[in-house]
């Protein structure tokens with residue numbers, strides 16, 4: 001049976017969504033059943049059904065999660081148990097700002113605290129999305 005992969009993004013200008021869509025193509029090429037959603041599309045029920053997930057989040061404001069990820073952040077704040085989830089985070093940011101890649105960092109640390117299994121160390125992208133495809137290929141190889 002094909003494995004499932006959820007790809008979730010939070011974005012302001014679309015970079016994280018583009019990364020998520022590219023990862024979706026890679027997942028399909030690897031015979032995964034994959035699905036792309038905004039982080040805020042995830043509710044408590046969906047969270048319990050997720051097996052494998054890649055989260056791509058940019059950082060906005062002064063180290064904040066984009067608005068379309070805020071509901072997800074609040075959901076994590078209710079401390080659901082996530083030990084059934086394999087996950088990885090791609091953090092988009094820019095070193096010209098303080099709090100480099102802080103949104104991805106916050107989400108990554110919270111997922112880990114909730115006992116989700118981190119498959120690959122967080123990728124932090126500085127001003128572009130370089131390395132995200134390669135990171136996703138490696139992630140997918142590890143959960144195949």
Ligand SMILES: Cc1cc2nc3c(=O)[nH]c(=O)nc-3n(C[C@H](O)[C@H](O)[C@H](O)COP(=O)(O)O)c2cc1C
Pocket residue numbers: 010011012013014015016017057058059060061062063064066092093094095097098099100101102127128
């Ligand atoms: C108003 C604004 C605030 C930002 N704040 C941060 C920040 O606090 N930390 C950081 O690492 N990057 C910050 N960035 C950089 C973005 O995270 C980065 O450009 C990212 O690639 C945007 O991705 P998106 O199109 O998915 O939103 C900021 C960018 C803008 C325009």
